[in-house]
Every structure is written in structure tokens, then in C-alpha cells.
Amino acid sequence: MIDKAMQNNGNNSSNGEHALLEVRGLKTHFFTRSGVVKAVDGVNLRVKRGQVVCIVGESGCGKSMTALSILQLVDKPGRIVEGEIYLEGEELTSKNRREMSQLRGSRISMIFQEPRSSLNPVFKVGKQLLEVLSIHKHAIAKTEREQQVVDLLRAVGIPDPKKRASNYPHEMSGGMAQRVMIAMGIACAPDLLIADEPTTALDVTIQAQVLDLMRKLRDELNIGIIFITHDMGVVAEMADIVAVMYAGTVVEEAPTESLFEEPLHPYTQGLIASIPIMGEFKDRLDVIPGTVPSLIDMPPGCRFASRCRARIEHNLEKCLDEEPELMEVRSGHSVRCWLYEEQDT
Amino acid sequence: MKNTDDFILDIQGLKVHFEMKGGILQRTTGVVKAVDGIDLKIRRGEILGLVGESGCGKTTVGRAVLRLIDATEGEVYFEGKNLLDQSPKTLKPMRRQMQIVFQDPISSLDPRTKIGATIAEGLKVHRLQRWKQPFSTFLALLELATDIPLWLGLRWLHKRLREPAILGALIGILGSVASFFRALAAEWDQTGNIEISNSQIRQKVLDALQKVGLEKTHTNRFPHEFSGGQRQRIGIARALVLDPTFIVLDEPVSALDVSIQSQVLNLLKDLQQQLDLTLLFIAHNMSVIEHLCDRIAVMYLGKIVEVASREELFKNPQHPYTQALMSAIPIPDPKTKRERIILEGDVPSPLNPPRACRFHTRCREAIEICAIDEPPLIDIGNGHMCACHLRQPEAAEPTGDDVTSVLSEVSPS
Amino acid sequence: MTGYILRRLILAIPVIIGILFFTFALTRLLPSDPCRQQLQEHATEAVCREFNRRHGLDQPIPEQFRRYLGDIARGDFGDSFEYGYSVSRLMVERFPRTLELTVYAMLFAIIVGVPLGIISAYYHHSAIDVGTMVGANLGVSMPVFWLGLMLAYVFGVLLKDTIFWLPPGGSGVDTRPFYEVWGLSVEASETSIWTFIAHMDTLNPLLGGNLAGFWDNFRHMILPMAALGTIPLSIIARMSRSSLLEVLGQNYVRTARAKGVRERGVVFKHAFRNAMLPVVTIIGLSFGSLLSGAVLTETVFGLSGVGDALFSAITGRDYTVVQAFTIVIAIIFVFVNLVVDILYVFLDPRIRLE
């Protein structure tokens, strides 16, 4: 599977063929009372059909906002201030509301991070699920759509799906609500599925089942998946490509194996080092010391500089003055860090 | 070593059933047996992990223990007093010692309150309520009181003055005074937007925020202006700021990246060690459970199927469900592939749970008796409790479902 | 559910008895006494003794209260000192008009207020929004009398002889009782439900098919309705706006958009019902103040409803009338709030009546 991904990842970016999704220089800022919060600040991303791209990164670094920007669902006072988003060659930021709403749910769909609050509290979950089908698949008979709702609920592992369809969201457990969200996301077999931490409330057995389901969708329907998660175990299992984000930008992008084998960016290294490992009990877990600089006034230079040990070890002056570019250091493995420029030259 | 008999919380035979209602008349159409008879004891200063299949009733246990929902049956002793018997008045001081971090942080945060005030709320709730209540009553009375003389005055004036304009001006002035107070009352009720003025409280709030890795400037933001993981940390900060002795943490770190997750876990561990804090920690991430918890209880469909110390459970999981659970843990290394125990069969529903052993419909090892008799939760040696017909204590003789015997085992070092 | 309703009704009984006691005590505490207020200069010692005896006012106060409770339990509100006939009859004569006025004002407030709130929430921070909210803030701060007098002045005096003229006071033409029009041979006693309905100024001609009569009476209702409805309208508009604004920022609204629901569906299907929850509560609460406001409005527009009767009852120390009207208002208040609570269950599945 990973081999396949590696092949897909080959250099066909220059020949005319479009990737499923291409995000270029995306910037989404929030214009708040206390200043401009640069939640997403120059993100590039490519997803091909049949590929799972995992986004990992510090809490609050702009993963969800990147996803919402793709769907053009950023609420005020937030706004996409720069950048282009292409879905199979079509530019999305210039589309109007109506065109976007036709795309949403059918060609791009999203599984939201906080499942229970993402379900409408006054409607039964079955009805909410049915709505997606009614909007995009009105050609199908109603009874069949209703059957599909039950089938979808069963597919995501909800017991007694027929009865559960008439539950209100507050009558479900956190994990059940999350599975309803997943069912909603895959209902219309979209071209691009964006899953924002879709398995946080699931136990590992059901998580495994859901991950299998997604992989199956990817293989059978050749869809692209953006998978946002904090669980490095899930990343290792699902991802073809991993993008590591930090403070609004992508700092490293690499095929999964390459990333786990040799993480290049000091942040990624810290992140991987702080994964608690099963069977190796530690009284204190490792953390990356320090905190992210405020997104309102980001200091110049590398965003990670204030916490970077490598910078001190290698005595890099540049880090504090100039922001590094994302550069391809190895085949398919790019990183945004001065450390590697030094090595190249 | 901890005093093994000092139980801060003792749950006995707890059942929570929900009626599913339908139709216009809200008739009962089924009963969800979310928690169906569990016994559990938690020692003072212990971190007890609660894991289990999604929807098996973990959250419900946590909420029932804090009396946020009503238990159908059973007893919950907190510091020796049965919580379920307390009147609202006697419950209140006990509530202050117990906190909960909710699974779904955004639903538990008031969207109109800045988070600084949200966190401070618990600290000042007493002082506030003492005069907020009489204040609004006073305003209501004032409103009434301005209405009556206005009305009588109007009648009186009406007889003498026929010029509506003069009258209008007079009453207009009086009316605006009344409505000014009315508006004030309405504002007061609407915005829980209390400025954190007291410097001591302010300092506590900032400390709590900093401990969970958030910034000072975050205090005057509203909940929807945060990322999912940031909101989750706000929930933790809110619980910690009150210095409780017992906290139910319902999947408190599921939305955090590993570094911040580790930071929060270290913090919880420090608090446990320094303040003898007791935690009921619900989570799905087994490596988190392993690094934090002293003892772990495994639930399946409203019942506890296994309780053991950390070392025991991870080295030597006994119940077939626990074994399946362990085998499904994803490993953060793309090159390792593991043999996974796939659970066959439909996931059973708490609306209509299987008889006898609830796991028998999906258990690889199930034998005839599993569908006939319910296995009791018994000590199978070394204080390892398990509810399975195939797991009997080495010394043959089952000890019955005596929970205390388990707890006398040595606590983890 | 039925159990809940019963329990609420039973719980309302002590509340109503409390109110009864309170008004009873309050009327007795007023200076002067009924005899002197009613008969003025004719009130001699002897006449008053007879007056008090006839109305049972010579008894000790606890005894009076006991008797009064007994009468109420039998459905007898007693006789008015001033009118000389039963309070029930007075109620049937006066109450329908007040009730109609209240209901019209409420409908006016809802029908205008909710859409205004929605529009300003949707076009948040636009000129429409700012305009509406300035209007709403003015609206809440305008007392009923003042607004009433201004409306009467503008529409009744300034706009006289234009098509915008509206009657500044009084009520419309008398219309034939609808049961007579229907040819029903009902026994319409002075306190029957038939008479009660026939006293409704606009409902009666409507039932009787007399459209001209309806229109005339309705026109007389318009200004009082606008005067009375403005405060709740402003409150409802403000509440709908802030509630909808809050709901539009909720995660589930984003989910609806992500599903591909069109804007109209997002607002009217997904957000509307959630946004209306607090508004329904406000509507229930403002019903009570509307009733008391109706009393004031009648005074301004010279409608002879409860307000008129209540005012003269207070000045005339007509104890029975004051007490009876207070209880009826209290009962309606309790009832409306019960209806709101039940409505809530249907709007919000998270609420359970237990």
C-alpha cells in the first residue's frame, strides 16, 4: 500500500494532470479586537486521488482552519486573505455561495472535530443523515434513501441502527455521535473527504473498524482523504503522506515511512520523541519545552526558533531573522528549516 | 504506599437506565441500560482509568457519580456519605470538592462568556449569587413600583390636562428612568461577562491557563474563538482552578497533540503526588492510560469486566474483550504490522443487551455456559479481577464478587 | 406528560391562594373604606353600618377571608359594590375586550418582531441591522401611555382626513351576537360563555359573518394594539436577533453548510428552531406584563375593558372587583407559562418534563 503511494507521489506534478486538491499559499486570518490572528499563514498542500494525507501538529496550529478554508466555511471575523485552492483544476475561492454549496457534501465533505456539538440538537440523527442524501441524491427513491441511512449507521458500527436513527444527539454517547458524523461525511461518496480528528472518541476496536472502512472507500472509489489527527499510531497506519504543521504553516512534508524513519524538522523530532510508547512506562513524559509564539505577532524568522534546540546546537543566526522556505531535501521529503540549507550548500 | 482502605469513592450496584421516548405523548419505546450494575472503589490519591467500547456507559458512570444525571439504582459513597441520598443543600459543599471535565468541551462552555470569566466563575460563584438574586428581585419590584404611580398619576393628570404633548413629555421622562433599570436588569442577566477584577482570582486563573499551555491574552476570548484542543484545555483549567479533591476526566486529552498531551499528563501526575488528588480518568488512548493510571477498569456494555493494576493489565490482560482491545491499539511505526483480534458479529445494543455474559456474542472463546450464566467479577489471583467463565483463580476456589479483596494488592510503585 | 401537567396545575393552587391572600390584605390596608368611597357625602354612620352588614364587612377580617375563600371555591366572586351586580357578570362584560387587545398585541409583536430579528441577525452590522436595533431600543424605552398618546395624536389628529386616519379612541359599532346570527336558540345568560364570546369586539362580527362590523372594530384596535405591542415587539426582535446570531455561530450550523444545505435552509431549518427557544420563553414572560399593559392602554384609548373597571374599583375600594380581576390575571399568567413549558418540550428534545 505504501509502495503504491510512493509511486503516486512520483513527479507528475509538472505534467498537465491535475491533483485532486491543490492548495497554494493559503492564508486565513482572523481580524479580532486584539489584533490579526494569523491562524493559517501560507499553507501549501497537495492531495491526489487514492491518497491519504495526514496533517499533524500542535494544538491550535491551524489544521482545522486549513480544512475549513478549503470548504470556504471560515466564520467571521475570519477570512481567506490570500491563496488559491484547486479541486481538480477548478479554483474554489472565486466560487460564489451557491456553487460552493453544490460542491459541499457531494464532492468535498468534512467530518468535524467536535462531533456532538456539530449535530443539530433538535433533530433526530437519522433525519440529519437523511438530509445529506436528500440534497445530493434526490434521484433515489425516499425509501431507498432511508435504507441507506440505516446501512451507513451500521457500516460505522452503530448497534441497532434502525432504532438509533431516531435518537437525538444528546441521547448518544460521544463516540456514537462521532460515528454519525463519519457516516454523514461518507454518505455521498465524495471525491475529497476531510476528516478532522474523526476517531478521538472511539475505542481502539471501533477505531480500527472505521479506519478500515475509510481505506476501503479510498481503494474502491479512489477518493482522496485529508486526515487530521494527533494519534501517531493512526498516522502510521493510515497515511501515505504526512504534513506537519506548526503555527500556521507546514514545516515538514514527507511520505509516512520516511517521516517516521528520519524526521527532519526539529519540531517533528520533538513531537515523535514525546509519543508515549506502550510497554515503556515512564514516570514523566517528554515534552517540547516552551510555547508557541502568539499568532497575533509572530516574531520574524523561523516560527519554531524560540523552542529549537538544534538552532542553539548548530549556532544558526539566520533562524531569528529570516523565515526558511519549504525545501525538498530528499525525494518527496521537504522541510522548512535552515539546518538543511546549511547542509546542502 | 497508599493506605489501601482509604476509599474516597465507593460505587455499589450502580445502574443508570434511560427511557427512550417517542411520539407526541412521549411514550417510552425502549430502555437503554447504559450502566447496569457496577461496583467500583477508588482510593484516595489514586488515578483510576476507565476504558471500554464506545457507548458502553463510561460517561454515564462519571455523570452519575457527580449526580449530574439521576441513577436508577445503587449507591455512591463519597468520603463515606452516600451522594445519591443528599439533598441539594448538603450536596452543594460536596460538589465543590468534585469536578468534571466533560467529553465535549464546547457544549459545556457558555458561548457568551469570555473564558477568563468562565474559569473564574467557580471561584466567585458564592459571592455573586448572594447578591445577584436579591438584586434582580429588587429590580423587578422597582419596575412594578414605577408602573403603578405612573398609572395612577396618568389618570389624575388626564382629568386636568387635555394636552397630550405635555403629558407625553412628563411620562416619557419617568418611563425612561424605569426602562433604564429594566435594561440594566436584562443586561445583567444576559452577559455572564463578569470582569475578573479581584487580583487574587485573576492570578489563579492565569496560573491555571498557563499550566495547560494557554496564554494570558486568551482570557478575553470567547469559546468559539479557540481550536478544539485549546477548548479542551480550558475545560481542564476550569476544573483545576477550584482545587478539588476528586476529578472525573472524560477523555480530557483526546484533542491534544502528543507534546501538549504529555504536558497535561505530567501536570495531572504532579497534582496527584503533591495534593493527593484522586482522578477517574476515562480515555480511549491506551498508551495514555498506561502512563497515567495506577489501576484500570475495563467496561463492556454497562458492566465492568476486568479491573487490574497497570502492570497486570498491560502485561497480562485476561478478559477476552480486553485482549481484543489491546490487540487493536495502533502502533506509531509504519513498519510494524500486528495480528489483530477482529471482533466478529454485530455490536450488541444496550437497548437489548445479550443475556448472561454480554460479550458471548462476539467472543472467540465463548463456550456453552457463557450464554446461560453471567460470570461474576472475581479475583483471579493477585488482585486481578475478571468476569469470565474461562478465567478462574489458580487456587480454584472462586472468592465471589468481593471487590475489597482486590484492592488490598500493592499499589503501583 | 399528563402527570406533569396535573402536578403543575395542582402546584398553581397555593400560588393563586397566596395571590388571593395578598390582594385581599392589600385592599384592606388601603386607607378609607368602601362605604365612604362609594357613597361619598351620603355616607352617614347608620348608612355605612347597613352597607357593611349587607356586604359582610362588619365581620372580623379573618372571617371575611374565610367566607371569601368559600365563595370562590363555589365559583362565586361576589357582588360589586359599585355596579350592584355580580363580579362574574362584570368580568364577562369587560374581560373579552382586554383579552382581544392582549392577543392582538402579542400577535403583532411576534409577527413583526421575529422577522425583524432574523433580518438584522442575518445582515449583521448592516444598515438594516443598526436601524432595527436603534428602533428596538427606542421601543423598549417608550412607556405604553406615552406611545399610545403619540399614536393617537399622529393618526387620529394630524392625519385626520387622510386615508391613514385611524380612530384615536373608543370602540367600533355594536354588532349582533353571533349566536343570534346563526339562529341558535341558546340560553345566553349574562355570565355564559356565549355572552363572553359575543363581547369580543372583533371575533363576534367575524363569527357572525359581518365583515364591515369586523373591520370597524378592528380599526379601533389597531392603535391600542400597536401601542401595547411595541415593547414586547422590541424585546422579541432583540432577543431573536441575539439568539439567531449565537446559533448561526454554532458548530451544527457549520455542519449544515458543509452538507450543502442552501443558505435559506440553513437559516430557516437548522438555525430557526434553535434560535426560537429563548424567544418562546420571553414571549411567555411578556404575556403577563402585556396583560397589565393592556389595562393601561385601555385607559389611554378609552376602551372600556378591565382597565377601566379596575381603576374605578381601586378608587372606589370595590374590594371584590379588585380581587377577582387580580386572580383572573394570575390564572392566565400561570396557564400561559404552562403552555410555554409544554411547547418547549416539542421544540427542544433535550428538555424533559419531570
Ligand SMILES: Nc1ncnc2c1ncn2[C@@H]1O[C@H](COP(=O)(O)OP(=O)(O)OP(=O)(O)O)[C@@H](O)[C@H]1O
Ligand atoms: N474566531 C477566532 N478568533 C480568533 N482566533 C481564532 C478564531 N478561531 C480560531 N482561532 C485561532 O486560530 C488558531 C487555529 O485554530 P485551529 O482550529 O485551526 O487549530 P487546530 O490546529 O485545529 O488545533 P486543534 O488540534 O487544537 O484542534 C488557534 O490558535 C485559534 O486560537
Ligand SMILES: Nc1ncnc2c1ncn2[C@@H]1O[C@H](COP(=O)(O)OP(=O)(O)OP(=O)(O)O)[C@@H](O)[C@H]1O
Ligand atoms: N440522555 C440520554 N438519553 C438516552 N440515552 C442515553 C443518554 N445518555 C446516554 N445514553 C445512552 O447510554 C449509553 C452509554 O452512553 P455513554 O455516553 O455513557 O457512553 P460512553 O461509554 O461514554 O461512550 P463514548 O466512549 O462513546 O463516549 C449509550 O448507548 C447512549 O446512547
Ligand code: SF4
Ligand atoms: S529553522 Fe532554525 S529554529 Fe527553525 S527549526 Fe530549523 S533550526 Fe530550528
Ligand SMILES: [Mg+2]
Ligand atoms: Mg482542530
Ligand SMILES: [Mg+2]
Ligand atoms: Mg463518553
